[in-house]
Amino acid sequence: MDVITTTGLSAASALLGAEVVERKGAGHPDTLADGVAEAISRAYSRYCLEEFGAILHHNTDKTSLLGGAADVRFGHGELTAPIQVLVNGRITAALGDHTIPVADIVTTAARDYLASALPLLDTSRWVDVRPRLTQASSPGAVHAPEPAQREASRQRWFAPRTLDDLAERHRMFSNDTSAGVAYWPLGIAEQLALGVEEQLTSEAFRAEHPYYGTDIKLMVVRHGTSVRLTACVPQIARETADLDTYIARRTQARDLITHVASTIAPEHQVTVSINTRDDDTRPELYLTATGSSIESGDEGVVGRGNRANGLISMLRPWRRGRLREEPRLPRRQAL
Numbered sequence: 585m586d587v588i589t590t591t592g593l594s595a596a597s598a599l600l601g602a603e604v605v606e607r608k609g610a611g612h613p614d615t616l617a618d619g620v621a622e623a624i625s626r627a628y629s630r631y632c633l634e635e636f637g638a639i640l641h642h643n644t645d646k647t648s649l650l651g652g653a654a655d656v657r658f659g660h661g662e663l664t665a666p667i668q669v670l671v672n673g674r675i676t677a678a679l680g681d682h683t684i685p686v687a688d689i690v691t692t693a694a695r696d697y698l699a700s701a702l703p704l705l706d707t708s709r710w711v712d713v714r715p716r717l718t719q720a721s722s723p724g725a726v727h728a729p730e731p732a733q734r735e736a737s738r739q740r741w742f743a744p745r746t747l748d749d750l751a752e753r754h755r756m757f758s759n760d761t762s763a764g765v766a767y768w769p770l771g772i773a774e775q776l777a778l779g780v781e782e783q784l785t786s787e788a789f790r791a792e793h794p795y796y797g798t799d800i801k802l803m804v805v806r807h808g809t810s811v812r813l814t815a816c817v818p819q820i821a822r823e824t825a826d827l828d829t830y831i832a833r834r835t836q837a838r839d840l841i842t843h844v845a846s847t848i849a850p851e852h853q854v855t856v857s858i859n860t861r862d863d864d865t866r867p868e869l870y871l872t873a874t875g876s877s878i879e880s881g882d883e884g885v886v887g888r889g890n891r892a893n894g895l896i897s898m899l900r901p902w903r904r905g906r907l908r909e910e911p912r913l914p915r916r917q918a919l
Contacts, residue, residue: 603773603806604898610785611798611818611876613649613884616701620669620694621647621886627693628675631684638750640676640684641742647671649884652710654873656880658830661821661873663705666712669694675717676742690715701798704820704874719743722759765901766893772849773804774895776813779848780841784817795823795833797875811854815841816861818872827867834859 608615621644629639653665671694677686695707705711719742740749747753770778783789785798797818805812817837824830838858845854859870873879891902 600771601808602899603771603804605773605777605804606896607777607781607802607894608889609781609798609800611702612801612889613651613876613878613882614889615884616698616876616878617647617649617884617886618889619701620649620697621645623697624671624690624693627689628686631689635682636679636747638747638753640679640744642675643673644671644675645886646673647886649878651878651881651883653881654879656821656871656873658824658826659822661871663710663873663879666710667878669711669713671713671715671717673717674719674742676744677719678743679747680745686717687715702874702876705879767900771806772852773806773811774897775848776811776845776854777802777804778894780813780815780844783844795820796837797872799872799876799878806852809852811849811852812857813841813845813854814857814860816859816870818870818875818877820875821871821873824871827864830869830871831864834862
């Protein structure tokens with residue numbers, strides 16, 4: 585494994601003329617998909633450690649969410665069709681004769697995570713978990729015409745008879761190529777995207793303002809000391825009595841964001857726009873039952889959300905996909 589550090593990369597600071605940064609909030613469908621995949625991996629890994637003392641091979645990083653449908657009006661919001669959780673991948677279903685309750689682990693972990701992330705969502709009624717899991721071998725397991733003295737390790741990758749079938753317990757190796765990129769310090773636009781979203785989705789803020797949802801999305805564009813921050817902030821339908829209330833709280837959200845921005849970037853001129861798609865005359869508004877667009881047709885896919893640092897910075901080096909995919913014991917080496 586090579587670890588390389590270097591200097592001379594452009595810093596996203598006042599010395600760099602521009603930044604373009606996006607952050608998807610805690611309730612965004614892509615963020616939820618990432619969270620579900622990681623919750624399933626943690627639950628499965630915990631079971632394996634408790635039962636076997638080792639984590640068996642599993643991949644949950646191809647999980648996706650399909651949005652449901654909702655009936656939303658002022659003072660009322662409820663789902664009318666379930667959110668579907670598609671857990672696609674390969675998970676070891678047994679160690680020898682010990683069967684692992686994979687479906688139960690996957691379903692419970694997904695529902696528990698979504699219940700925590702979206703407290704207004706009745707996960708027992710409106711979340712349909714669909715595990716689509718196999719134990720097929722990865723490419724490389726060549727079946728010899730005659731019985732070989734030593735069976736190819738990949739043939740037992742997801743179907744081990746004992747822990748001795750886990751090749752990584754005998755030697756350190758990599759079964760894939762991987763690379764990670766990190767940087768520091770954060771630029772002003774990056775600090776704004778993180779700071780504003782974390783404030784608006786914090787437990788304290790949600791307790792004080794229960795009428796805002798968490799499917800917040802921010803785009804921050806900085807040019808010199810001028811910053812344009814565009815935010816989408818949902819409101820909870822049952823907490824919003826009428827259009828006037830919605831408009832007043834939309835204005836309040838803009839003022840709150842402006843205040844937070846002024847504390848993070850006091851030497852910058854920050855212009856805040858909020859819910860620019862709204863059409864008050866129709867009305868067409870960001871009004872939700874649960875605080876997330878996953879309730880109404882939107883989709884979430886692992887790897888399409890924030891990078892490991894919680895940001896999508898357009899002018900920064902970054903890697904695609906999730907960092908946490910398949911835990912190993914011992915940890916596999918990177919090339």
